Amino acid sequence: MEQTLLSLSGLGRSFGATRAVDNVTLTIAPGQFVGVIGRSGAGKSTLLRLINRLIDPTEGSIHFGGLDVGTLKGKALRDWRRDCAMIFQQFNLVERLDVLTNVLVGRLSAHGFLSSMAMQFSDEERTLAIRALDRLDLAPQALQRAGTLSGGQQQRVAIARALVQNPRILLADEPIASLDPGNATRVMDALRTINREDGITILVNLHTLDTARTYCDRIIAMRAGRVMFDGAPRLLTSEVMRGIYGSDELEDFSESVTSTSLKLAVPA
């Protein structure tokens, strides 16, 4: 039987009359690379924010291993947020700080209040951060101000910051939505490397089907807060997509964002 790392049961979140996430039940096995697709407003961000506990559910439960994530408070909640790293579309770096310091921010959750206020880091932590940057081909930029990097480089710094947290799962909320195809490919390649080499489970929100098909070993398609499809990419055929989203909505998914998928889209 397949192991379960993360389990969502009847998970829901309303904002007034809007059911942003509606009765989502699913399990994720360790090491999976899962893509969540859906149009704008489908509930993808809300789903990730619920898992990370940036927002609280109105119904249902979230379990991670033996942990009841929905009930965590104080230090246990902070520990969960460290185990469950999150990266965002807008990178969320401190632009005036150098790249290395931005990566070291990922270590703050392991510090006490005073040392985190003083931003004091050990030599081991600096080595860890440099190593993470090196893996993402960004060691030469370590002392550069983060705000001077390209969007794709900034997103890779955000991935390095997440890596030094030693997360058990990485949630990425539309990480390539504001990048050009070349940078989008490098960011998705970096996520794939982390998934394969470190075994970190990845849940990534995407709004393009081609990218999800290229990188993910499982796709969850959402519409109006609900899971409409959950399975292997090859099973998410055009007919299935049309059945979920209708012919008009389908156009929203057709754009190819990553150059890998562009290559795949070119007939032989």
Ligand SMILES: Nc1ncnc2c1ncn2[C@@H]1O[C@H](COP(=O)(O)OP(=O)(O)OP(=O)(O)O)[C@@H](O)[C@H]1O
């Ligand atoms: N804080 C909030 N207050 C009110 N409504 C919200 C809030 N957050 C999300 N919603 C609503 O919940 C629904 C789902 O939004 P969500 O951001 O999760 O969708 P999404 O699929 O991530 O879309 P996008 O790709 O545009 O980010 C939308 O109707 C949105 O307007």
